[in-house]
Amino acid sequence: MSRPLATTRWPIDDILARTDLAALLDEFAQPDQRARRWHCPLNDHDDNHASVTMHRDQRGHERWRCWSGDQRHRGDAVDLVQAVRGNTRAEAIEELATRAGLQPGRDLPPIAPRKPTLPPAAALDERVVAYANICARLLWSPLGTPVRQWLHNRGLGDDVLRANHVGADPGRDRLRRSRGIPYGAGAGATFPALDTNGRIRYVQTRALEPRPGYGKYDNPSAALAPNPRLTWAVPPGPAQPGQLLICEGIPDALIAAQAGYRSVGLLGTNALDPTVATRIANIATRDNLDITIITDNDDNGVGKHLGQQLADRLGEFGLVATILEPPSGCDLTSWAKGGGTWVDRIGRRELDARACRAPPGIVRNRDTPAPMRRALANE
Numbered sequence: 423m424s425r426p427l428a429t430t431r432w433p434i435d436d437i438l439a440r441t442d443l444a445a446l447l448d449e450f451a452q453p454d455q456r457a458r459r460w461h462c463p464l465n466d467h468d469d470n471h472a473s474v475t476m477h478r479d480q481r482g483h484e485r486w487r488c489w490s491g492d493q494r495h496r497g498d499a500v501d502l503v504q505a506v507r508g509n510t511r512a513e514a515i516e517e518l519a520t521r522a523g524l525q526p527g528r529d530l531p532p533i534a535p536r537k538p539t540l541p542p543a544a545a546l547d548e549r550v551v552a553y554a555n556i557c558a559r560l561l562w563s564p565l566g567t568p569v570r571q572w573l574h575n576r577g578l579g580d581d582v583l584r585a586n587h588v589g590a591d592p593g594r595d596r597l598r599r600s601r602g603i604p605y606g607a608g609a610g611a612t613f614p615a616l617d618t619n620g621r622i623r624y625v626q627t628r629a630l631e632p633r634p635g636y637g638k639y640d641n642p643s644a645a646l647a648p649n650p651r652l653t654w655a656v657p658p659g660p661a662q663p664g665q666l667l668i669c670e671g672i673p674d675a676l677i678a679a680q681a682g683y684r685s686v687g688l689l690g691t692n693a694l695d696p697t698v699a700t701r702i703a704n705i706a707t708r709d710n711l712d713i714t715i716i717t718d719n720d721d722n723g724v725g726k727h728l729g730q731q732l733a734d735r736l737g738e739f740g741l742v743a744t745i746l747e748p749p750s751g752c753d754l755t756s757w758a759k760g761g762g763t764w765v766d767r768i769g770r771r772e773l774d775a776r777a778c779r780a781p782p783g784i785v786r787n788r789d790t791p792a793p794m795r796r797a798l799a800n801e
């Protein structure tokens with residue numbers, strides 16, 4: 423299946439003529455619900471205003487442009503792939519060639535006439551739910567064995583996998599699918615995003631062996647499923663009362679759920695659309711939950727920034743979120759796997775909150791920690 427990268431030099435005009443830039447933007451960026459605009463897909467741009475538009479240059483090539491004024495936030499389809507994947511130009515060209523069906527030694531596929539792009543879905547297409555459900559069944563079949571082993575290696579046990587409908591995509595050779603469903607070049611684990619009632623609202627497919635130049639995750643197309651930006655993970659047994667953990671990504675949310683915590687997984691570091699904090703705040707207020715945010719402690723500080731931003735927005739609802747930082751270079755999965763003390767840290771935090779003192783490594787973002795308020799109120 424895989425072929426060496428950048429051994430074939432595709433003429434760039436052939437690739438661009440066979441690439442639908444609007445469809446690519448739908449996949450890589452969050453489409454605006456009303457107009458043909460997109461929220462900037464670059465990590466360093468928290469774009470509330472859907473600043474990206476498309477146009478055609480004099481040579482007839484489709485181009486995109488983010489109106490932030492940043493010179494790097496614009497270009498053709500190759501620039502878009504490079505900007506989002508952070509890969510080389512050769513790798514980006516190879517990805518577009520593969521997507522367009524270009525194969526060495528074969529005639530070029532015909533150029534498809536440009537259809538007006540489908541508007542982003544307002545409602546979830548049932549085919550996405552069907553795909554997630556089929557994969558959830560396959561996880562427990564012989565076809566799912568490699569995926570199950572991979573999940574076990576990441577510290578996820580059978581109970582939490584079942585409770586959250588985690589599944590196995592054996593790849594498109596073995597499981598046919600309609601357009602817009604995750605592509606499935608090889609085997610992958612499927613992680614559904616659930617609503618507060620445990621219903622499947624979306625699914626992300628994590629390739630077991632991501633191909634070079636491709637992301638780890640593949641999502642349904644925006645025309646089939648609106649990205650809910652977060653998932654509510656289901657603990658397999660009775661949940662710790664009064665606690666809500668917010669994690670980065672569905673797998674980390676499952677680690678938290680497995681430990682008995684109600685948890686939210688943010689779907690990606692661009693996940694903070696304006697509704698995210700509101701939806702979390704509504705549930706936390708309704709159920710009187712103390713919020714702990716555990717984002718990745720990565721070198722570039724993206725996780726830390728995400729956690730702080732969310733804590734600030736929750737603060738606007740009068741909620742105090744505690745940020746619990748994994749050791750350097752860790753996410754919750756690797757922290758838990760390394761014999762992590764993270765559960766102790768949450769338990770200890772409550773005790774320490776009663777003593778009005780934060781343990782080292784825990785950063786408070788407001789003066790009165792919620793656990794302390796709760797502890798005082800209970801006494």
Ligand SMILES: [Zn+2]
Pocket residue numbers: 462463464467469473488489490492495
């Ligand atoms: Zn931008």
